[in-house]
Amino acid sequence: MTAKRRVAQLGMLAFAVLIVMGAYASVGLGINGKVPSGMLGYGLGLGGLMLAAYLVLAKWAPWADPLLLPLVTLINGLGLVMIYRIELAGEDLASAANQLMWTALGVVMFSATLIALKDHRVLQRFTYTAGFAGIALLLLPMLPFIGKEINGARIWVGIGPFSIQPAEFAKLALVVFFAGYLVAKRDVLALAGRRLLFIDLPRARDLGPVLITWGISLGVLVMQKDLGSSLLLFGAFIAMLYIATQRTSWVLIGVLLFVGGAFIAGQIFSHVEARFNVWLNAEDPALYDADGGSFQLMQGMFAMGSGGILGTGLGQGYPYKIPLSFSDFIFTAMGEELGLTGLMAILMVYALIVERGLRTSLAARDPFTKLLAGGLSFILAWQVFIIVGGVTRLIPLTGLVTPFMSAGGSALLANWMLIALLVRMSDAARRPPPQAIQDEGLTQVMQR
Amino acid sequence: MSELTLLLIRLAFLAVLWFFVIAAVGVIRTDLFGPRTAPAPARKPAKAPRPVSKPKKGEPRQLIVTGGPLQGTIINLTETPITIGRANDATLVLSDDYASSRHARLFPQDGQWIVEDLGSTNGTYLERSKVTRPTPVPLGVPIRIGKTVIELRK
Numbered sequence: 173m174t175a176k177r178r179v180a181q182l183g184m185l186a187f188a189v190l191i192v193m194g195a196y197a198s199v200g201l202g203i204n205g206k207v208p209s210g211m212l213g214y215g216l217g218l219g220g221l222m223l224a225a226y227l228v229l230a231k232w233a234p235w236a237d238p239l240l241l242p243l244v245t246l247i248n249g250l251g252l253v254m255i256y257r258i259e260l261a262g263e264d265l266a267s268a269a270n271q272l273m274w275t276a277l278g279v280v281m282f283s284a285t286l287i288a289l290k291d292h293r294v295l296q297r298f299t300y301t302a303g304f305a306g307i308a309l310l311l312l313p314m315l316p317f318i319g320k321e322i323n324g325a326r327i328w329v330g331i332g333p334f335s336i337q338p339a340e341f342a343k344l345a346l347v348v349f350f351a352g353y354l355v356a357k358r359d360v361l362a363l364a365g366r367r368l369l370f371i372d373l374p375r376a377r378d379l380g381p382v383l384i385t386w387g388i389s390l391g392v393l394v395m396q397k398d399l400g401s402s403l404l405l406f407g408a409f410i411a412m413l414y415i416a417t418q419r420t421s422w423v424l425i426g427v428l429l430f431v432g433g434a435f436i437a438g439q440i441f442s443h444v445e446a447r448f449n450v451w452l453n454a455e456d457p458a459l460y461d462a463d464g465g466s467f468q469l470m471q472g473m474f475a476m477g478s479g480g481i482l483g484t485g486l487g488q489g490y491p492y493k494i495p496l497s498f499s500d501f502i503f504t505a506m507g508e509e510l511g512l513t514g515l516m517a518i519l520m521v522y523a524l525i526v527e528r529g530l531r532t533s534l535a536a537r538d539p540f541t542k543l544l545a546g547g548l549s550f551i552l553a554w555q556v557f558i559i560v561g562g563v564t565r566l567i568p569l570t571g572l573v574t575p576f577m578s579a580g581g582s583a584l585l586a587n588w589m590l591i592a593l594l595v596r597m598s599d600a601a602r603r604p605p606p607q608a609i610q611d612e613g614l615t616q617v618m619q620r
Numbered sequence: 621m622s623e624l625t626l627l628l629i630r631l632a633f634l635a636v637l638w639f640f641v642i643a644a645v646g647v648i649r650t651d652l653f654g655p656r657t658a659p660a661p662a663r664k665p666a667k668a669p670r671p672v673s674k675p676k677k678g679e680p681r682q683l684i685v686t687g688g689p690l691q692g693t694i695i696n697l698t699e700t701p702i703t704i705g706r707a708n709d710a711t712l713v714l715s716d717d718y719a720s721s722r723h724a725r726l727f728p729q730d731g732q733w734i735v736e737d738l739g740s741t742n743g744t745y746l747e748r749s750k751v752t753r754p755t756p757v758p759l760g761v762p763i764r765i766g767k768t769v770i771e772l773r774k
Binding site: 177180184187188191194195198201202238239242243246482483484485486488510511513514517518520521524527528531537538 | 625626627629630631633634636637638640641643644645647648729734736754
């Protein structure tokens with residue numbers, strides 16, 4: 173299927189914007205029986221932004237996948253609506269206007285990435301630069317003056333009035349590094365080395381740089397108490413190693429390393445131990461009332477429980493009772509007001525975004541693109557898994573944003589960049605192969 | 621606003637949300653379940669560009685070196701890609717100062733062989749055009765790498 177599908181794309185985009193506007197209206201009707209006055213503004217704002225993104229995409233990546241943009245639009249828009257709804261309920265920290273502004277910046281970032289990066293394979297040349305940039309970005313919040321600590325995690329950098337989380341961008345840089353490095357080394361990683369019992373051990377010198385990068389990023393993240401990002405990077409690393417070498421043994425080694433690492437971290441670091449404790453004993457009344465206890469987690473569970481199958485309806489639940497319901501816990505807010513049915517639809521949309529990414533990876537013609545597209549799709553899926561698993565108590569809760577949905581500028585910008593990269597790669601993968609014989613007048617002629 | 625209206629809005633919203641998901645799956649239907657057995661004739665020919673059907677009868681079976689120090693070498697083509705360069709692990713190892721260690725790669729895709737330049741210093745030329753991106757190689761068209769010329773033959 174290499175047709176451009178422009179009509180389908182535009183149609184789906186309009187559909188997504190309409191759903192978001194419907195959601196706004198539904199929030200207003202649910203809260204005070206009126207269509208909110210801001211609906212047209214927000215709706216048109218989102219619609220205009222997405223139309224701009226569509227035009228950029230049609231001009232600079234005409235063969236790109238038709239679904240990525242509409243799917244992301246829907247998720248981003250639903251997040252906006254939920255933040256708006258929580259803001260209406262009187263939560264000071266939630267600001268739909270801010271989120272719309274960040275969405276606009278995200279679309280600008282998306283367009284800039286698409287326009288500036290004509291061929292994503294250029295990134296392969298910056299493999300080690302990307303690796304160093306990733307580590308530098310991770311280390312940035314540790315610096316004395318610009319680093320800021322918010323909510324117990326030192327992951328912020330303050331520039332004037334803005335605070336950004338460099339780790340969000342670091343993960344993109346590190347995925348580029350892993351992709352570039354593994355392309356160069358995958359044959360060695362897959363073939364060379366000793367066989368010990370059932371596991372093929374690689375030679376230390378092949379794996380050295382990757383392990384060092386991984387160790388540094390994990391160390392920094394544990395020091396900064398940003399557990400979500402460290403889990404995210406670790407998973408991305410193992411998944412890309414698996415994609416590159418097709419060795420199940422890597423996954424086994426990764427899981428063992430992870431379980432060991434988690435156990436040791438739980439013993440050493442009190443904040444990790446506290447997370448485990450909250451996860452395992454969330455229903456303990458003492459812990460529920462404790463400071464930094466399971467109150468938030470259980471409120472989220474109660475919210476989803478009261479939502480049930482069909483939800484309370486937008487604007488008719490109490491999602492604002494959960495602390496941080498506009499950022500970390502936006503998924504439970506959705507669960508309360510849209511119910512299991514709505515949550516499944518949202519998860520399906522995420523799944524479709526990831527499917528498009530993996531499809532791009534399959535259709536790509538060179539190994540770097542395959543690894544990069546696979547890695548980027550994986551971190552998106554993995555991010556959704558970590559946060560949704562966290563708020564539903566499947567795994568310990570780690571502070572991570574729900575991609576495109578949670579309030580938070582850095583994550584939005586970084587994820588829009590991620591989508592721009594996927595769009596760029598899908599454009600390259602779906603573009604029909606060029607004509608074999610080119611116009612001779614335009615090409616270099618080699619003379620004997 | 622009555623309870624009933626709100627209930628209807630709520631259900632309608634969920635239905636529309638799922639309709640969006642189903643519509644999205646519809647757009648990529650061919651991706652998920654394979655193309656329909658009878659291709660839709662209404663679709664414009666320009667919109668189905670990739671000529672999956674073989675352009676020529678009979679696929680290339682051999683790679684022949686027609687010029688340079690290795691002239692006369694024949695490599696039988698299988699499903700595996702062929703690498704060309706000065707590196708020892710290349711399929712066709714060149715001893716040519718104008719070739720890079722990993723110079724170019726030939727690989728089969730959809731019944732065609734594609735040549736791709738692997739970032740060589742002096743470039744790969746298909747007939748007289750420099751190969752800047754993976755390009756299909758027709759039968760009998762010379763590929764020039766340094767002093768070496770190769771061709772695909774039946």
